[in-house]
């Protein structure tokens with residue numbers, strides 16, 4: 646009788662609790678995704694070709710790319726605030742675009758990237774932040790785990806896609822930089838990070854005495870902004886970046902563990 650009670654208890658209470666707990670684990674989600682991807686895709690399969698990076702990947706890397714996009718969307722709540730009805734048509738395409746850009750930037754880094762962020766809020770235009778008491782185009786807050794973006798600037802970043810200005814990449818780069826700095830897990834290799842910082846410091850100093858620098862002036866404000874602007878340029882205009890600032894470009898290929906020029910087979 647006791648055995649029967651024990652087995653019933655296991656079936657009714659323990660197993661469902663264990664299953665629910667496992668569903669919160671990345672390894673469990675990964676097993677499900679790798680074996681049942683069609684049933685788990687959060688949004689349309691058709692949205693894949695948005696990212697040119699995807700086309701250049703090997704089949705194994707494509708699978709990894711899809712898994713990371715899935716995991717990002719599964720663990721990040723992306724919400725749209727104060728939009729008029731009809732102002733945006735395909736919210737899921739924008740969600741997919743955000744996840745695919747985040748994946749493009751970190752595909753060759755640890756899967757822990759962006760774990761500190763679980764919310765992205767998009768406003769139609771610049772918004773007033775009660776924290777800083779200023780109007781912003783974008784904001785990254787690792788302590789509260791959110792990123793805020795203005796749709797107008799977000800959109801402009803993709804319309805003009807090779808000027809080295811892209812709000813989404815800029816804020817995602819801030820997110821990575823701060824996550825690596827503030828949390829107890831490492832996203833970047835320590836040696837690669839040190840190499841990058843040495844070159845970055847040298848160029849920031851040069852920027853103070855050069856009005857017509859390859860990077861916009863804003864990059865020289867501090868190390869955080871310099872990294873965000875470097876990442877925007879790395880992905881949006883890698884060829885002129887490498888020609889103008891080869892040492893910094895090379896340091897970024899080590900830090901992010903890949904080279905867009907080689908990946909996209911671009912001519913230099």
Ligand SMILES: [Zn+2]
Pocket residue numbers: 815819869870873
């Ligand atoms: Zn910034």
